[in-house]
Amino acid sequence: MHYSLLYIPILCLGLVATNINSGKQDVDTRPNFIIIFADDLGYGDLGVYGHPTIQTPNLDQMAAEGLRFTQFYTGASVCTPARAALLTGRLPVRSGMVNDRYRVLFPPSQGGLPVSEITIPEALKQAGYISAAIGKWHLGHVQGHLPTDHGFDEYFGIPYSNDMTPSVSPGERVKTYPPLPLIRGIEIIETEPDQRLLTRRYTDESINFIRNNIDSPFFLYLPHTMPHIPLFASDDFEGKSSRGLYGDVIEELDWSVGEILQVLRETGLDKKTLVLFTSDNGPWLTVGLDGGSAGLLRDGKGSTWEGGMRVPTIAWWPETIPEGFTTQSLGTTMDLMPTILHLAGIEIPDDLILDGVDLMPVLTDHATAVREDIFYYRGTRLWAARKGPWKAHYITQSAYVGDQPVFHDPPLLFHLDRDPRERFNVAMEEPNVVLEIQDMVERHLATIEDIPSQLEVPEWD
Numbered sequence: 001m002h003y004s005l006l007y008i009p010i011l012c013l014g015l016v017a018t019n020i021n022s023g024k025q026d027v028d029t030r031p032n033f034i035i036i037f038a039d040d041l042g043y044g045d046l047g048v049y050g051h052p053t054i055q056t057p058n059l060d061q062m063a064a065e066g067l068r069f070t071q072f073y074t075g076a077s078v079c080t081p082a083r084a085a086l087l088t089g090r091l092p093v094r095s096g097m098v099n100d101r102y103r104v105l106f107p108p109s110q111g112g113l114p115v116s117e118i119t120i121p122e123a124l125k126q127a128g129y130i131s132a133a134i135g136k137w138h139l140g141h142v143q144g145h146l147p148t149d150h151g152f153d154e155y156f157g158i159p160y161s162n163d164m165t166p167s168v169s170p171g172e173r174v175k176t177y178p179p180l181p182l183i184r185g186i187e188i189i190e191t192e193p194d195q196r197l198l199t200r201r202y203t204d205e206s207i208n209f210i211r212n213n214i215d216s217p218f219f220l221y222l223p224h225t226m227p228h229i230p231l232f233a234s235d236d237f238e239g240k241s242s243r244g245l246y247g248d249v250i251e252e253l254d255w256s257v258g259e260i261l262q263v264l265r266e267t268g269l270d271k272k273t274l275v276l277f278t279s280d281n282g283p284w285l286t287v288g289l290d291g292g293s294a295g296l297l298r299d300g301k302g303s304t305w306e307g308g309m310r311v312p313t314i315a316w317w318p319e320t321i322p323e324g325f326t327t328q329s330l331g332t333t334m335d336l337m338p339t340i341l342h343l344a345g346i347e348i349p350d351d352l353i354l355d356g357v358d359l360m361p362v363l364t365d366h367a368t369a370v371r372e373d374i375f376y377y378r379g380t381r382l383w384a385a386r387k388g389p390w391k392a393h394y395i396t397q398s399a400y401v402g403d404q405p406v407f408h409d410p411p412l413l414f415h416l417d418r419d420p421r422e423r424f425n426v427a428m429e430e431p432n433v434v435l436e437i438q439d440m441v442e443r444h445l446a447t448i449e450d451i452p453s454q455l456e457v458p459e460w461d
């Protein structure tokens with residue numbers, strides 16, 4: 001694989017010297033954007049990614065008509081920071097959406113994504129886009145931190161994880177949580193909604209949003225509640241998959257994707273809509289059969305091994321993205337912000353540090369690469385870094401709440417092209433690679449400022 005000249009170091013990215021503005025394109029030529037974000041879906045959980053018993057004909061077809069990534073990464077290995085990364089195009093350490101004790105927001109949390117952050121829908125608003133968030137938010141649920149405070153015109157969904165309720169989880173703390181809220185806009189419209197119906201309701205809401213905005217450019221952000229535990233599927237799917245309930249849940253998500261693509265085809269929007277399907281982090285391995293699979297990748301949710309951060313990802317846009325390709329080019333959820341803004345004709349403010357790069361060269365020519373670096377954070381600290389095929393681990397820890405962290409000096413070094421499961425440490429054989437990565441890491445860390453965490457839970461201290 002080669003890395004083209006299009007690769008731009010992070011620091012140069014805040015380069016275009018104009019303010020966000022509406023651009024000069026005719027509104028009708030602007031594409032729509034749909035991001036479908038599964039929760040805790042593993043790299044190995046889809047048919048097209050090799051799962052032997054979970055059936056995902058719609059996602060398989062989406063891949064056959066679009067582009068499938070084998071090396072696409074999320075910005076963090078747990079829910080809250082992963083979502084901040086996607087919507088801001090920035091590592092969550094830059095927005096304060098990380099914490100070494102409380103890794104995500106909890107019902108008593110008072111913080112959330114700072115309003116100073118520029119989100120995808122906020123930027124798109126300047127260009128006349130209508131945006132909806134439908135599903136799990138998890139970037140703050142108190143006033144000032146809801147989706148409608150961050151550029152979304154509409155919101156429908158559960159504002160945090162579906163296990164954060166006394167009705168489904170044991171534990172002293174959980175007992176004090178309020179009943180699980182279902183929110184429309186900023187109002188709680190139900191508590192403890194029937195979770196078996198969530199995937200279907202999110203799908204119906206999404207289809208209504210698309211049909212209501214056929215004539216205006218839109219951004220639909222659909223972060224599903226599933227397959228985060230506790231798992232629920234509707235009557236049409238429960239008990240059907242030979243994988244068990246986890247398979248039922250994935251097969252219903254697959255159905256949902258098929259419904260959405262079908263509406264785009266029926267309304268003629270398919271040729272002007274970029275749809276991207278991915279996951280917020282790897283599978284939750286510590287919940288046994290209720291958790292997914294990272295396939296051949298090591299470990300899962302919560303860790304900085306590949307299984308925690310590399311996620312199944314399919315991009316679809318008939319006639320713009322060539323059909324039926326699989327790319328080995330690197331990509332991240334943080335690349336979506338600059339990709340989308342570029343397509344909408346919006347310039348990136350020159351003082352905004354982004355960790356993403358425009359992925360369009362990869363989407364339209366699968367052989368092109370636009371980035372060669374990945375930074376793996378756990379909480380506020382950098383645990384590992386990738387440069388080209390090489391990955392160095394400075395700290396490792398297995399699973400979600402596993403052993404104590406292990407510090408490595410020299411770091412562990414793996415060649416991910418030859419050793420995707422990270423089994424064979426070659427640091428002793430490749431000292432120059434270790435030094436090159438160390439140099440890259442030092443330049444990167446010099447751009448990170450120490451800012452307050454939004455994820456503190458004062459009443460638990």
Ligand code: MG
Nearest residue numbers: 039040079280
């Ligand atoms: Mg998650």
